[in-house]
Amino acid sequence: MDVSDEEISVYPQSDRKVDKEKYLSIPLKTADSVQTTPLTFRKKSLDIDITSVLLKYRPSVNGLPQQLTADLNMAMYAGMRFDSYKITDRVDPLGKHSPKITNLGYDFGIFAGPGISPINPFTTNNRTNNDYSGMIFQMGVAGFLESSIASFGIAVGFDYLLNRDRAIWIYNKKPWLGFVVGIALN
Numbered sequence: 001m002d003v004s005d006e007e008i009s010v011y012p013q014s015d016r017k018v019d020k021e022k023y024l025s026i027p028l029k030t031a032d033s034v035q036t037t038p039l040t041f042r043k044k045s046l047d048i049d050i051t052s053v054l055l056k057y058r059p060s061v062n063g064l065p066q067q068l069t070a071d072l073n074m075a076m077y078a079g080m081r082f083d084s085y086k087i088t089d090r091v092d093p094l095g096k097h098s099p100k101i102t103n104l105g106y107d108f109g110i111f112a113g114p115g116i117s118p119i120n121p122f123t124t125n126n127r128t129n130n131d132y133s134g135m136i137f138q139m140g141v142a143g144f145l146e147s148s149i150a151s152f153g154i155a156v157g158f159d160y161l162l163n164r165d166r167a168i169w170i171y172n173k174k175p176w177l178g179f180v181v182g183i184a185l186n
Contacts, residue, residue: 026099053179153182
């Protein structure tokens with residue numbers, strides 16, 4: 001699709017090649033538009049984001065209560081994105097027609113990247129007296145609802161502590177549920 005202020009031009013595609021013959025033209029500036037039925041277009045694409053898990057909910061482990069953390073982390077995300085564009089005709093109080101384009105997008109994929117997590121007596125079941133932020137490697141799967149700038153979603157993942165205390169850290173390789181935000185790179 002080629003979108004301008006005046007029209008949306010739709011071109012057919014086959015074998016990853018676009019046909020130069022216009023398949024459909026939808027006027028956007030026509031005052032007396034005859035377009036009365038909504039049109040919907042769908043698009044599937046690869047989505048690559050920089051993500052951060054804002055909140056991680058860790059279930060109860062070893063009889064200790066569940067934990068909610070908001071520690072610094074970053075990850076690269078890649079997934080399949082599905083967009084739906086709906087074009088409808090709006091009529092203002094003066095009877096003038098104007099198009100309205102609504103976009104809804106969602107995607108599912110995988111992520112991986114570095115982060116930090118508290119290492120202390122609570123998170124080691126009292127097997128250390130140290131209290132520090134340990135570096136982790138996190139990975140998992142996520143699903144996002146998309147906007148034009150950022151995406152918000154839910155992730156399920158696990159963390160791997162990158163130092164010798166991983167043997168006593170109660171959350172090492174244990175699943176968590178998180179609220180994730182992403183910024184599109186493509």
